[in-house]
Amino acid sequence: MSVPSNSRSMRNNISDDPFDELLRPPPDERPEDKAIRLAREEEAKKVSMAIDASIKAEKQARRKKRIVRLLLLGQSESGKSTTLRQFQRLYTPTAFREERILWRAVIQLNIVRSIRTILDALTFPIVQTPQTSPMSSPRSRARSMSRGPPAHLASTSTDWSNGNASQPGSPRDLYDNHHDITYTYTSSPPPLPHQQLKQQSPHRRAPSETSSDNDMNSSNPSSTTLATTPLDALKLRLSPLRHIEQLLIAKLVPPNEDEATQLAGPSHSQYPSPIVTAGAGPSSSSAIQPSFMGSNGMPSNYRNQEIFIRPGNGWKGALARARVNYPSYSLRPGGGSGSGSSSDAYEGNGYHGHVRPNSAGNLGLETPDEPQEVLYQCRKDMIQLWNDEFVRDVLRRKKIRLEEFPGFFLNDLDRVSSLKYMPTDDDVLKARLKTVGVSEYKFEMEVPAGRDAGTEWRIVDVGGSRNQRQSWAPFFDDVDAIIFLAPISGFDQVLAEDRTVNRLEDSVLLWKAVCSNRLLANVDLVLFLNKCDILDAKLKSGIQLTKYVRSYGDRENDLDTVSKYLRGKFSAIHREYSPNPRKFYSFCTSVTDTATTSGIIASVRDMVIRQHLKQSKLL
Numbered sequence: 115m116s117v118p119s120n121s122r123s124m125r126n127n128i129s130d131d132p133f134d135e136l137l138r139p140p141p142d143e144r145p146e147d148k149a150i151r152l153a154r155e156e157e158a159k160k161v162s163m164a165i166d167a168s169i170k171a172e173k174q175a176r177r178k179k180r181i182v183r184l185l186l187l188g189q190s191e192s193g194k195s196t197t198l199r200q201f202q203r204l205y206t207p208t209a210f211r212e213e214r215i216l217w218r219a220v221i222q223l224n225i226v227r228s229i230r231t232i233l234d235a236l237t238f239p240i241v242q243t244p245q246t247s248p249m250s251s252p253r254s255r256a257r258s259m260s261r262g263p264p265a266h267l268a269s270t271s272t273d274w275s276n277g278n279a280s281q282p283g284s285p286r287d288l289y290d291n292h293h294d295i296t297y298t299y300t301s302s303p304p305p306l307p308h309q310q311l312k313q314q315s316p317h318r319r320a321p322s323e324t325s326s327d328n329d330m331n332s333s334n335p336s337s338t339t340l341a342t343t344p345l346d347a348l349k350l351r352l353s354p355l356r357h358i359e360q361l362l363i364a365k366l367v368p369p370n371e372d373e374a375t376q377l378a379g380p381s382h383s384q385y386p387s388p389i390v391t392a393g394a395g396p397s398s399s400s401a402i403q404p405s406f407m408g409s410n411g412m413p414s415n416y417r418n419q420e421i422f423i424r425p426g427n428g429w430k431g432a433l434a435r436a437r438v439n440y441p442s443y444s445l446r447p448g449g450g451s452g453s454g455s456s457s458d459a460y461e462g463n464g465y466h467g468h469v470r471p472n473s474a475g476n477l478g479l480e481t482p483d484e485p486q487e488v489l490y491q492c493r494k495d496m497i498q499l500w501n502d503e504f505v506r507d508v509l510r511r512k513k514i515r516l517e518e519f520p521g522f523f524l525n526d527l528d529r530v531s532s533l534k535y536m537p538t539d540d541d542v543l544k545a546r547l548k549t550v551g552v553s554e555y556k557f558e559m560e561v562p563a564g565r566d567a568g569t570e571w572r573i574v575d576v577g578g579s580r581n582q583r584q585s586w587a588p589f590f591d592d593v594d595a596i597i598f599l600a601p602i603s604g605f606d607q608v609l610a611e612d613r614t615v616n617r618l619e620d621s622v623l624l625w626k627a628v629c630s631n632r633l634l635a636n637v638d639l640v641l642f643l644n645k646c647d648i649l650d651a652k653l654k655s656g657i658q659l660t661k662y663v664r665s666y667g668d669r670e671n672d673l674d675t676v677s678k679y680l681r682g683k684f685s686a687i688h689r690e691y692s693p694n695p696r697k698f699y700s701f702c703t704s705v706t707d708t709a710t711t712s713g714i715i716a717s718v719r720d721m722v723i724r725q726h727l728k729q730s731k732l733l
């Protein structure tokens with residue numbers, strides 16, 4: 115293409131550098147002004163050189179002092195903070211044990227949230243499916259959904275009602291009435307919550323006034339009425355949980371925090387359509403249609419708020435301060451929670467040099483607090499709710515796989531809601547508390563080994579949700595290694611913060627961005643293909659990877675084949691996009707599993723320290 119002559123002459127006159135014009139001295143500059151300008155420029159140059167020299171000196175001093183810095187990256191819920199906790203458990207075990215009690219509030223909140231998810235699932239209607247014959251009666255349809263007669267209820271109801279099967283809210287009662295009233299079969303999309311409320315109130319019926327076939331087939335949405343007496347009764351009995359939810363939020367979240375984030379609930383339901391081809395080349399992600407209705411039948415604008423905490427020990431301090439009845443707990447001075455920008459949230463505290471509680475177990479910290487007492491009182495109702503076959507069936511049909519949700523403790527209700535509950539190591543690893551901001555944890559290894567004796571470890575944990583990622587870059591400088599977590603079980607899930615984006619696709623793109631980042635060009639990469647336990651369960655339950663990752667083709671749908679395949683794809687991206695050659699290691703992990711993760715973390719620690727020592731010699 116020819117360039118017009120006038121524009122060619124302009125190009126000759128004007129430099130391509132946009133700064134050149136801005137910084138060029140005025141044409142009529144006086145000699146005295148020029149002298150001042152040159153002196154200023156000289157001064158600025160000196161300052162800049164001094165800064166460079168100090169950065170270099172700091173780097174060298176850090177190497178000399180043998181400080182190893184490890185960065186944890188990955189999308190939200192990928193397992194970064196859990197990996198950090200594994201490091202803490204392994205290398206600062208005393209501190210880890212002492213702080214277990216502080217995780218009790220987080221676990222209490224996780225439980226309350228799971229129960230709320232169930233109650234909400236029971237309240238929201240289910241979209242009719244082809245298997246549900248519109249010609250059958252509501253009761254028979256409900257029965258067919260729960261696959262046969264409720265044999266378990268015979269025994270459960272005896273347990274529950276002590277022989278009084280008609281006790282309101284008994285499993286039998288709950289079951290039968292659910293069948294009549296909770297299901298709303300409709301061939302049109304379920305109403306939004308506000309519409310539903312409108313529909314519900316004028317048509318609220320007693321359980322005996324169950325909807326007829328006519329109702330079911332009616333196109334009039336107001337006929338799809340929910341009369342929720344037994345559910346209401348159960349909700350009423352569980353209503354103290356709402357109160358403790360507020361109490362726990364007040365306890366955990368600093369008062370000046372107003373940022374709200376979303377709970378992963380609906381994103382854990384199955385992704386409605388194939389979406390991703392995990393390829394080594396530039397993302398071949400097909401266009402993803404926004405889904406306005408979750409596949410679980412909940413409107414996609416229906417979300418719970420997820421509780422987050424800025425990282426560091428500030429929240430632990432806030433929690434401990436709230437424990438007025440535990441006077442012997444002393445706090446590390448200056449353990450702020452961080453607030454505002456990500457750099458404000460930065461805390462160089464970790465486990466270094468702060469005063470710890472002597473021993474949580476010996477201080478009577480296992481004494482029940484109000485939330486624990488409420489959980490204890492609601493224990494039977496919660497257990498009944500979670501074990502009810504009908505409830506499970508609703509969850510199954512709505513594709514809400516609570517067991518795969520972060521912070522899932524419903525299978526341990528008996529234990530975790532006991533009055534003297536003290537979280538175990540595994541509980542702490544399973545607890546879910548979203549990270550917002552960036553924080554650096556210092557580790558003075560209680561158990562230094564071999565080569566890294568005398569080395570200080572600093573591990574940087576970041577918030578992984580999309581709006582957090584812009585705060586990562588300032589922490590890319592002077593990093594020895596990155597552990598990148600890709601939760602490969604998320605192939606059929608969407609991001610909580612953007613329900614149009616598949617989780618695996620997001621991980622692939624993020625991995626590509628990390629591999630190709632020039633600031634990280636010389637940083638060694640460790641890849642954790644995480645949540646393999648959940649992946650295994652999903653594949654075993656019959657969920658086909660190929661439905662979501664088309665390039666997978668007709669390979670075997672088992673953990674071994676799938677993880678090898680995905681590992682190959684991630685490795686290829688690393689090879690293709692890394693600006694320079696560097697060390698790369700990858701592992702298939704389940705970081706909540708202490709036995710397998712201990713060995714992997716020990717290998718990572720060894721590799722990182724070896725590389726660090728090599729680099730130090732080069733400096």
Ligand SMILES: Nc1nc2c(ncn2[C@@H]2O[C@H](COP(=O)(O)OP(=O)(O)OP(=O)(O)O)[C@@H](O)[C@H]2O)c(=O)[nH]1
Binds near residue numbers: 195197521522547576
């Ligand atoms: N089953 C299982 N759960 C895991 C695994 N890794 C992490 N989790 C759980 O997943 C949840 C999320 O893990 P986190 O470590 O909080 O995730 P994160 O990457 O720090 O997330 P953000 O703080 O939001 O960036 C927690 O409840 C963990 O217990 C795993 O390998 N298997």
Ligand SMILES: [Mg+2]
Binds near residue numbers: 194195549
């Ligand atoms: Mg985190």
